[in-house]
Amino acid sequence: MRTAEELRTSLRAIDRRSYPAYKSLAGSFSFGRYILNIEHIQGDPFAAPSQLSVTVDRRAAAFPAACYDTPWNRAALEDYLLRRFSRQAGRFSHQAKGSGKSGVLAVNIPGQEVLERTDCEVRSGSVTLRFEVGFPANGRTINARELEKILFEFIPVCVEQGLLYATTPKPELTQTIHLSEDRHFIRDELARLGLAAFVADGSILPRESGVSDRPMENAVPFQSPASLAVTLELPHRGPVRGMGIPRGITLIAGGGYHGKSTLLKALERGVYDHIAGDGREYVITDSTAVKIRAEDGRKVTDTDISLFINHLPSGRDTTRFSTLDASGSTSQAANIVEALEAGSRLLLMDEDTSATNFMVRDELMQAVISRDREPITPFLERAADLYQKAGVSLILVVGSCGAYFHIADHVVQMDAYCAKDITACAKAALEGRPAPALSAPHFHLPANRRAIDLSGASQTRRNYRGDSYVRERLKVKRFGKTAFSVGDRELDLRYVEQLVDGGQTQALAYMVRYARENLAGLHMDEVAAALMKTVKEKGLGGICGSNVIPAGLALPRPQEIFACFNRY
Numbered sequence: 001m002r003t004a005e006e007l008r009t010s011l012r013a014i015d016r017r018s019y020p021a022y023k024s025l026a027g028s029f030s031f032g033r034y035i036l037n038i039e040h041i042q043g044d045p046f047a048a049p050s051q052l053s054v055t056v057d058r059r060a061a062a063f064p065a066a067c068y069d070t071p072w073n074r075a076a077l078e079d080y081l082l083r084r085f086s087r088q089a090g091r092f093s094h095q096a097k098g099s100g101k102s103g104v105l106a107v108n109i110p111g112q113e114v115l116e117r118t119d120c121e122v123r124s125g126s127v128t129l130r131f132e133v134g135f136p137a138n139g140r141t142i143n144a145r146e147l148e149k150i151l152f153e154f155i156p157v158c159v160e161q162g163l164l165y166a167t168t169p170k171p172e173l174t175q176t177i178h179l180s181e182d183r184h185f186i187r188d189e190l191a192r193l194g195l196a197a198f199v200a201d202g203s204i205l206p207r208e209s210g211v212s213d214r215p216m217e218n219a220v221p222f223q224s225p226a227s228l229a230v231t232l233e234l235p236h237r238g239p240v241r242g243m244g245i246p247r248g249i250t251l252i253a254g255g256g257y258h259g260k261s262t263l264l265k266a267l268e269r270g271v272y273d274h275i276a277g278d279g280r281e282y283v284i285t286d287s288t289a290v291k292i293r294a295e296d297g298r299k300v301t302d303t304d305i306s307l308f309i310n311h312l313p314s315g316r317d318t319t320r321f322s323t324l325d326a327s328g329s330t331s332q333a334a335n336i337v338e339a340l341e342a343g344s345r346l347l348l349m350d351e352d353t354s355a356t357n358f359m360v361r362d363e364l365m366q367a368v369i370s371r372d373r374e375p376i377t378p379f380l381e382r383a384a385d386l387y388q389k390a391g392v393s394l395i396l397v398v399g400s401c402g403a404y405f406h407i408a409d410h411v412v413q414m415d416a417y418c419a420k421d422i423t424a425c426a427k428a429a430l431e432g433r434p435a436p437a438l439s440a441p442h443f444h445l446p447a448n449r450r451a452i453d454l455s456g457a458s459q460t461r462r463n464y465r466g467d468s469y470v471r472e473r474l475k476v477k478r479f480g481k482t483a484f485s486v487g488d489r490e491l492d493l494r495y496v497e498q499l500v501d502g503g504q505t506q507a508l509a510y511m512v513r514y515a516r517e518n519l520a521g522l523h524m525d526e527v528a529a530a531l532m533k534t535v536k537e538k539g540l541g542g543i544c545g546s547n548v549i550p551a552g553l554a555l556p557r558p559q560e561i562f563a564c565f566n567r568y
Contacts, residue, residue, distance in 0.1 A: 001027075001028045001029065001030055001035070002027060002028070002029050002030070003029065003030055004029050004030060004031045004032075004036075004152070006029070007025065007029045007036075007151065008148065008152065010024060010025060011025070011144045011147060011148050011151075012144060012148075014142055014144055015142060015143070015144035015145065016141055016142060016143075016144075017141070017142050018140065018141065018142070019043075019044050019045060019135075019137055019140045019141065019142060020043070021142060022041050022042075022050075022135050022142060023041050025038050025041065026038050026039070026040075026041055031054075031156065033056060033057070033060040033159065033160075033164075034054045034055060034056045034057070034060065034159050034163075035054065035055045036052065036053075036054055036151065036155070037052060037053045037054070037055065038050070038052055039051045039052060039053060039548045040548065041135065042101070042134070042135060044100070044137075044140055045098060045099050045100030045101055045102050045134070045135065045136070045137040045140060046099070046100035046101065047100075047101070048101070048132075049101045049104045049106075049132035049133055049134040049135075050132065050133050050134070050135050051130065051131075051132055051548075051550070051551060052130070052131055052132070052133050053128055053129060053130040053131070053551075054128070054129055054131075054155065054159055054163070055126060055127070055128045056126060056127040056128075056129075056159065056163050056164070057126055058124060058125030058126045060164065061125060061126060061127045061163060061164060061165060062125075062164065062165040062166060063077065063122070063125060063127075063165045063168075064165070065125065066177070067173070067177055068122045068125065070184070072180050072181070072183070072184045072273070073177055073180050073181065074122050075114055075115070075116050075180075075273075076114055076176050076177060076179070076180035076273070077122055077173075077176070077177070078116070078117065078120040078121060078122050079110060079114045079115070079117075079120070079275070080172075080173065080176045081120050081122075081127060081129065081162065081163055082107060082110060082117065082119050082120040082129065083109075083110065083275075084161070084162040084163075084168070085107060085120070085129055085131070085158055085159075085162035085163060086106075086107045086109055087162070088157060088158040088161050088162045089105045089106055089107060089131060089154075089158050089162075090106075092105050092150070092154035092157070092158070093105040093106055095149070095154065096136050096143075096146035096147065096149050096150050096154075097136065097143075097146060098134075098136035098137050098138060098143050098146055099137055099138060099139055099140075100134070100137065101134030102134050102135070102136035102137055102143070102146065103134055103136055103146065103150070104132060104133060104134030105131070105132075105133055105134075105150060105154060105155075105158075106131060106132055107119055107129070107130070107131045107132070107551070108503065108551055108552045110501070110554075111213055111500065111501055112213045112214070112274050112275055112278045112280075113269070113272040113273065113274055113275075113500050113501065114180075114272065114273040114274065114275060115272065115500075115501060115503070115504070115554040115555055116540060116554065116555040117503060117540070117552075117553060117554045117555070118130060118503075118539075118540050118541050118549050118550060118551055118552065118553040118554075119131075119503075119551045119552065119553075121539060121540075121541075123539070127163050129162075129163060130549070130550075130551035131551065132551070133147075133150055135147055136150075175276060176276070178235075178236035178237070179236075179276055179281060180273065181235055181236060182234040182235060182236050182237050182240075182282075183273050183281070183282070183284060185232075185234055185235055186198055186232060186234070186282065186284045187284055187287065189232055190284065190286060193230065193244065194246060194247050195230070195244045195245060195246055195247065196245045196246065196247045196248075196250070196285070196286050196289075196345075196346050196393045196395065197244075197245040197267050197270060197283075197284065197285040197286065197289075197346075197395070198230065198232070198242050198243070198244050198245070198282070198283070198284045199222055199224065199242050199243045199245075199263070199266065199267075199270075199282075199283050200222070200240050200241070200242035200281075200282030200283065201221070201222060201223050201224055201240075201241045201242050201243075202221045202222065202223075203221065203222040203242070203266070203279055203280055203281075203282060203283050204216065204219050204221060204222075204278075204279025204280070205219070205222055205259070205262050205263060205265075205266040205279065205280065205283070205417075206219040206220075206259070206262050206417070207265075214278075215277075215278060215279035215280075219279075219417070220259075220416070220417035220418065222242075222243070222263075222417075222419065223418065223419065224241065224242050224243035224244075224419065225243065225412070225419055225420055225421035226421075227421040227423075228243045228244060228245070228246075228410070228412070228419075228421055229241055229242070229243065229244070230242060230243070230244035240282060242282065243412075243419060245267075245395065245410070245412075246409065246410065247346075247387070247391075247393045248387055248393055248394075248409035248410070249383060249384065249387060249393070249394045249396070249404075249407055249408050249409050249410075250393075250394070250395045250396070250408065250409060250410045250411075250412065251395075251396050251397075251398050251404055251405065251408045251410070251411045251412070251426075252264060252395065252396070252397045252398070252412050252413075252414060253397075253398050253399070253411055253412070253413050253414070253422070253426075254399070254413045254414040254415055255399075255415075256399065258414045258415055258416055258417065259414040259416070259417040260350075260397045260399065260414045261350060261352070261397060262414075262417070263397075263412075263414060263419070264348060264350055264395065264397050266280055266283045267283065267285045267289070267348060267395060268285070268289070268291045268348055268497060268498055269283070269285075269498075269500065270283040270284050270285030270289075271285050271286070271287050271288075271289050271498060271557065272500065285346070286345055286346040286393075287557070288342075288343050288344045288345045288346060288559065289344065289345075289346040289347070289348055290335075290339040290342070290344040290346070290347060290348065290498070290559050290563075291348045291349075291497045291498055292332065292335050292336055292339060292347050292348065292349045292354075293332065293335065293349070293350070293353040293354060293495060293497065294328035294329070294331055294332045294353060294354055294355040294358070295326065295328075295331040295332070295335060295495045296326065296327060296328050296331060297325050297326065297331075298326050298331050298334075298495070298567060299323070299324050299325075299326070299567055300321060300322060300323050300326045300330065300331065300334045300566075301322050301450070301453075301566070302320045302321070302322055302448070302450045303320070303321050303322075303334045303337055303338065303446070303450070303566075304318070304319045304320065304321070304337060304446035304447070304448055305318050305321050305330065305333040305334055305337055306318040306319045306321075306444075307333070307336075307337065307377070307382060307443070307444060307445070307446070308329075308333040308336070308337075308358070308376060308377050308379070308382065309321070309329070309330060309333055309375050309376055309377070310375055310377070311375050312375050313375075319448065320448065321334070327355070328355030328357075328358065329355040329357050329358035329376055331355075332354060332355050332358045332379075333358065334566075336379075337446050338562060338563065338566045339559065339562075340390070340392065340445060340446065341446060341524065341525070341562065342528075342558060342559045342561075342562035342563070343558065343559070344392065344559060345391060345392055345393065346392070346393045346394075346395065347386075347392060347393070347394050347395070348395050348396075349394065349395070349396045349397070350396075350397040351396070351397055351398050351399055351400065351401060352397070352399070354379075357376060357378075358376060358378065358379055359378060359379050359380065359401065360378050360379070360380045360401055360403045360404075360436070361374070361376075361378050361436075361437075362403070362436065377440045378437075380403055380404060380407070380436065380437075380438065381437055381438060381439055381440040382440060382443070383404075383407055384407045384438065384439060385439060385440075385443045389443055390445055402429075403436050405426045405427070405429070405430055406430060406435045406436070406438055407438055408423070408426065409423075410423050411423045411425075411426040449523045449524070449525065450523060450524045451521065451522065451523050451524070452515070452522070452523070452524055452527055452565055452568070454515055454516045454519065454520045454521075455520070473513070473517075473545075474486050474487040474513050474516065475487065476506075476509045476510055476513055477509070478502060478505055478506045478509060480502065480505075481499065481501070481502040481505055482494040482496075482499070482505065483505070484505055484506065484508065484509035484512075485509070486509055486512045486513045486516070489568075491509075491512070491564065491567060491568055492567075493505060493508070493563070493564060493567065496560060496563045496564070496567075498557070498559070498560060499556065499560055501554045502552075502554075503552050503553050503554030504554045504555070504556040504560065506550075506552055506553050506554075507540060507543065507553040507554060507555060507556055508556055508560065508561065508564045510543045510544050510553065511531050511543050511561065511564070512564065512565070512568060513545075514531065514534070514543045514544075514545055515527050515530075515531065515565070517545065518530075518545075519531075524562065524565060524566075527565060528558055528561050528562055528565070531543065531561060532558060532561070535555065540553050540554075540555055541553070
């Protein structure tokens, strides 16, 4: 490893040379308290900025072990340090001048969720933070003096003020760790109390806008109905009252624009932890919960949808059903079955994004079209069995169909963003009304284990170099938050609604490549388990299969890993 002074000497030696001479700076350099790693250098000043990282030794970082001795505290500390470093980097970005991306100093800014990321990693007390720097140039001529300012003046301040315990505001850090521990306590309490979710009183559920995930100003704070109120004694905050949604079948009803979907969206995101000030810090949902919707046109492969669809006119086998272009009802059936395979204990659904003919068949339709001529068993006839026989709960938003009142354990009405328990009222309204079919025969869970076809024309590429062929890795590319490509295969995940960060999509792309290179021939559950084991043992960067770990990856849940490979 070279010293910082050797780096300074090398910098001055290449000043005013052509831009490719920057490549000679790649490597690691000791700056005393930390090591600076120059990992990837951009080809010209107009290309994507160079990738760098700093690693602060455990003794220099000096964070107490209690801040990272559990997975949830470690993730909270990493998130906190990343945001602190980001604020420091923002002070200096573009302070060094030049053409193109010259002077950029930035990290990937996280959203409202606390996720495990490659951007900041705490391992055994040492801290590694990855960021990008635009190496300065005048035209395409190296401006080493400006880069020297970044490396020797700006970055040291970012490290000193952003990554060391000595300069960290202790009350702020303590609040971060305590919040993490309180949330984990609630997750444990959900299981003990038989709850599917908890929404604390005072939570701010509406978001600022359709493109902003920040809390809405002057929003109505959530307040639990008295009949569903639960008070939890948290380790640090103390007593917190809120709505406990019991396991079973819960409906969220109410008029349009009164907050039904807002509550459901908060519950979708409740599988993740949120930063202080988000408004949803104590909205906690069963970590296995999956949002289910119709997804016209999605690919389905060898999925057992016979719980819901049978006796197709074409005679196709629905115990191993495949299609490149699923209908709304078929895709929703597949999404439910795949969620069960991924271990989900809670399904979240909204009538507005569901296939009508999949959810219910009214009496008149059943009278006109007999059951033996209808391949679809409505979800209404399976929902109760899913809970009673398989332990899978349901939270469903309803706005126009009252049939689900017959099987509901609880009904919550959202009235101008105020929650009311109207279970008794809804049950009273059913008196004297004939019930539709509420159950169907032959309940079963999908049993077949599915192997994944990880082959492909571009799984490996062999280029001739010199006197031999060299295997090249597939290229990974992300398109926003919802799609990626690996080699020549593209995958659209826009309807996997609990992907909340583009870094999760990027990580899924690397997981697909890793699986193609290392996990061919395994079943779906084995692939997911192998990927999670790799992440646990080697960190999220372990799926990249290289010494240089890219910034910008965020950990998806096992449920999203399953959803990705199911659509692959």
